[in-house]
Amino acid sequence: MEKSALNNNALAFIALCNEYCVAVENARESERDEFISSMLRLLPRLYISASDLKIEVADDEFGAYLDSALDEDYYEAVRRSIENLMGADDVYLEVFEENMKYSDTPIGASIAECLADIFQVLYNFVETVKESPTELIGQSLSAVKEEFENYWSRILCNVLRALNHVRYTPSED
Numbered sequence: 001m002e003k004s005a006l007n008n009n010a011l012a013f014i015a016l017c018n019e020y021c022v023a024v025e026n027a028r029e030s031e032r033d034e035f036i037s038s039m040l041r042l043l044p045r046l047y048i049s050a051s052d053l054k055i056e057v058a059d060d061e062f063g064a065y066l067d068s069a070l071d072e073d074y075y076e077a078v079r080r081s082i083e084n085l086m087g088a089d090d091v092y093l094e095v096f097e098e099n100m101k102y103s104d105t106p107i108g109a110s111i112a113e114c115l116a117d118i119f120q121v122l123y124n125f126v127e128t129v130k131e132s133p134t135e136l137i138g139q140s141l142s143a144v145k146e147e148f149e150n151y152w153s154r155i156l157c158n159v160l161r162a163l164n165h166v167r168y169t170p171s172e173d
Contacts, residue, residue, distance in 0.1 A: 006134065010141055013049045014129055017122040017144075020046060024119045028081035035085055036167050039115065043160045046118075050148040055141050066143045069127035070120050078119055082112035092162040111166075114159035121152050 023030075023038050030038070083090050094109035125144040129137055 006137060007054075009049070009052055009054065010137075013053055013141070014126070016042070016045055016049050018126050021119060021123050021126055024078055024082070024115055027078070027085055030085065032085050032087075033167075035082075036163055039163050040160070040167060043156055043163070046122075047153065047156055047160075050145060050153070053141060053145045053148075055138060055145055066121070066124040066128050066140060066147070068124055070123045075116055075120055079110075079112045079116035082115050083110065086111050086166070089166045092165065094158060109158065109162070111159055111162050114155050114162075117155055118152050118159075121147050 020042050023035070023042060027035055090111050091108050092111065094107045121144065125140060128140045132140055
């Protein structure tokens with residue numbers, strides 16, 4: 001298991017997750033345009049890297065999950081710092097929301113909340129990997145890959161579209 005879990009793609013993915021977490025944690029010290037540029041570089045790489053993860057899971061590893069290492073207060077602090085950085089551009093219309101087809105009114109979403117939701121998954125993953133013996137890292141990779149497929153890949157694509165809009169649409173100020 002050790003060789004399949006810690007291949008070059010897995011190591012690059014772990015490093016990329018850490019890079020994303022550091023960028024999000026440092027949002028409050030960032031300039032807005034610099035932060036948006038950073039997210040527009042990191043998010044596509046995360047998507048590709050997570051999509052390309054090939055994990056051979058032994059039978060006893062099914063049902064792997066990530067322990068929660070991120071407390072609610074820290075999540076909220078990260079979310080608020082991004083929200084403050086984004087200002088009025090934090091809210092965008094979400095067109096791919098499942099409930100949208102049943103709604104007559106637009107559904108709003110928050111860039112800060114989306115980035116914080118991805119941060120939560122990746123922070124828990126990075127913290128779990130830091131504390132795991134090498135032979136258990138495959139379980140963590142399997143869990144984060146499953147969460148990617150079922151949850152945060154959609155969030156990543158949606159927030160990428162919103163960030164792209166903010167970056168390349170002239171402001172009316």
